[in-house]
Amino acid sequence: MARRKLVAGNWKMNGSRAALTELDAIAQAAATRPGVDVAVALPATLIAPAAERAPALSIGAEDVHAADHGAHTGCISAAMVKEAGARFSIVGHSERRADQGETDADVKAKAEALHRHGLHAIVCVGETLDEREAGHAEAVVTAQIAGSLPDGASGDWCSIAYEPVWAIGTGRTPTADDVAAMHGAIRAKLRELIGGEADRLRILYGGSVTPDNARELLHVADVDGALVGGASLTAAKFVPVIAAAR
Ligand code: PGA
Numbered sequence: 001m002a003r004r005k006l007v008a009g010n011w012k013m014n015g016s017r018a019a020l021t022e023l024d025a026i027a028q029a030a031a032t033r034p035g036v037d038v039a040v041a042l043p044a045t046l047i048a049p050a051a052e053r054a055p056a057l058s059i060g061a062e063d064v065h066a067a068d069h070g071a072h073t074g075c076i077s078a079a080m081v082k083e084a085g086a087r088f089s090i091v092g093h094s095e096r097r098a099d100q101g102e103t104d105a106d107v108k109a110k111a112e113a114l115h116r117h118g119l120h121a122i123v124c125v126g127e128t129l130d131e132r133e134a135g136h137a138e139a140v141v142t143a144q145i146a147g148s149l150p151d152g153a154s155g156d157w158c159s160i161a162y163e164p165v166w167a168i169g170t171g172r173t174p175t176a177d178d179v180a181a182m183h184g185a186i187r188a189k190l191r192e193l194i195g196g197e198a199d200r201l202r203i204l205y206g207g208s209v210t211p212d213n214a215r216e217l218l219h220v221a222d223v224d225g226a227l228v229g230g231a232s233l234t235a236a237k238f239v240p241v242i243a244a245a246r
Pocket of ligand 1: 010163167168169170206207208209228229230231
């Protein structure tokens with residue numbers, strides 16, 4: 001079945017109000033490519049000014065807390081990022097799984113919180129280099145899918161991002177065949193979990209996507225878009241990635 005491609009940027013802990021000028025050309029590129037969904041996940045402090053500056057662009061958060069409110073100093077809820085102008089959030093990025101010790105159950109609860117507030121969830125999964133070299137990549141990733149997929153997951157509000165940890169920010173990428181095999185395995189696991197709805201969820205590839213490799217990666221079977229870190233920080237690099245999705 002045909003799924004619209006989604007190209008999502010992830011600025012991580014980078015950027016500033018001044019850097020939001022980059023969104024102007026990104027929004028323009030999105031407007032001229034109605035067949036591709038374009039989104040940018042930003043540090044929480046930049047969500048409101050970005051949503052104001054680029055109202056046509058889908059602006060999102062990089063994480064939310066699973067609870068709606070309460071005694072969680074330093075955390076931000078789905079309702080809060082929504083009020084700031086976010087339409088989605090990434091959850092379970094490998095940097096948070098590693099740095100903050102987030103578990104599959106945490107990630108699932110965060111995705112469900114997003115759904116409660118009408119926001120889209122991009123649920124991240126991916127194996128480490130040791131896991132790949134030991135031949136366990138598919139087992140690790142499909143187990144993450146089983147543990148992290150929110151209840152009632154639907155293509156209307158949930159996407160998956162497959163990001164091999166060893167490909168993030170390293171300039172290394174898996175081969176097209178390896179990406180096809182993993183995305184196929186993820187799709188098969190989703191079918192096992194949610195039946196026919198599995199064909200409506202988008203599965204993005206992430207990890208060192210650049211203008212040079214985007215066309216190849218974005219046209220691998222079962223790749224429905226990209227989650228882009230470093231190359232999303234400037235329009236000069238992100239716009240060609242968006243263009244490659246067509
Ligand atoms: P990268 O990051 O494109 O800089 O490798 C991707 C990500 O972590 O989402």
